[in-house]
Amino acid sequence: MPRERSAAFAPGRVNLIGEHTDYNEGLALPFAIAEGVTVHAEARPPSGGEQRVEVFASDLRERDEFPLEDPPREAGWRAFVRGTVAELGRAGFPLIGARLQFGGDVPRGAGLSSSAALEVALCLALLDLGAEPTSGSPLERVERTELARLCARVERDWVGARTGLLDQLASLYGSSDAALCIDFRSLVVERVPLRLGAWKLVVLDSGERHSLASSGYNQRREECARACELLGVRSLRDADREAAWRLPDPLRRRAAHVIGENRRVRAAVAALRAGDLPTIGELLNASHESLRDDYEVSTAAVEAAVSLLREAGAAGARLVGGGFGGSVLGLFAPATKPPAGAREVRPGPGARVLD
C-alpha cells in the first residue's frame, strides 16, 4: 500500500563561521539546531479529475490551495510551498495530491534558515507520501546535494533570492555534537566535533526581520561575479589576495572578505580540533568586522545586538546568515553570563522523515 500519510522535520541552522562564501565556492562551518519546521502530509483524492494541494500554515493560521501541476506563482510563504511542489514535479519526482500542514519553532526572517527548513521538510514529506513502504526513506533514494540544489532553485526562481547551498546542506546533513565543514566547490561535507564543555553558543535576535530577496543579498552576489570577471577567475575561491587588492572599491573589499573568511573557516576547524575555544571567539569577532566593514551587510540593529553580547563578556560575537537584520551569534566562556533574551543553541541531527 502506498503511504497515505507522512511527516518530516527539518532543522534551521546556525553558521559558526564562513559567511557569504557558499556562492563563491568557498568554505563554511554551520551546524543544524534543534529548532525547525515539521510538515504533515496526507493523500488528498483528486477533485473534478484534478490533483490539488491544500496547505495550512498553522503558526500563521493561513491557507493556500493550488493545482499539483504547474502551480501559479504567489508571494510570501506560499511561494516556498508552491515552488517546492513545482520544482519536485519538474525534476520528475512522482507526487500525489496532498493536504499539508506545517509549523515550527525557528523564528521567521531571523537569519536561522526558517525558509530552508520549510523547503527541506516539504521535500521529504512530499517524496515520502504516496511511496511504497518498501522503497525506503527519501533520504536513501535521493542525494542530499540534489535536494539542496532543488531547494536553492525554489529560492531563486520562486522567491527571488539567489542564495547558495549553505542553509539546505546544513539542514540536511546536521549532526548531534558536530559542526559541518562544507566545501562548496566539491560539496564535500565533513563533520567537525563541536565540543563546547561548559562554554555556550547563544543567538540573540536583532529584532530586525530580513528578507534575502529584498535586501542587498543579490547585489553582493553580482559584485562577487563582477570581481571574478575582472580578476579572470571562475570564483573568488581562486582569487589571489594581492590581485584582489587592486580591484576598484567596493569590489576590493568584497573579495577581501571572501578570501579572509575562507581562511578563518580553516583556522576555526583547526581550533575546534584542538579544543581551543578562545581562538574561535577571536575568529567570530574578526568575521563580524569583515562582514560589517568590507562586505557591508550589517545594520544599526545588528550592531546593537553584537554590542550587547560583547558587553556581557562574549569571547566573540558576529552576525549570522545573510545579514541586513536577523540574529547574532555569541560565544560565552564558562564564567560569563549571556544577556537576557539570548537563547542557547547546540548542534542537532539533520532533516528526517518522522514515524
Ligand code: GLA
Ligand atoms: C543566506 C543564504 C546562504 C548564504 C548566507 C550567507 O543564509 O541563504 O546561501 O549565502 O546567507 O553566508
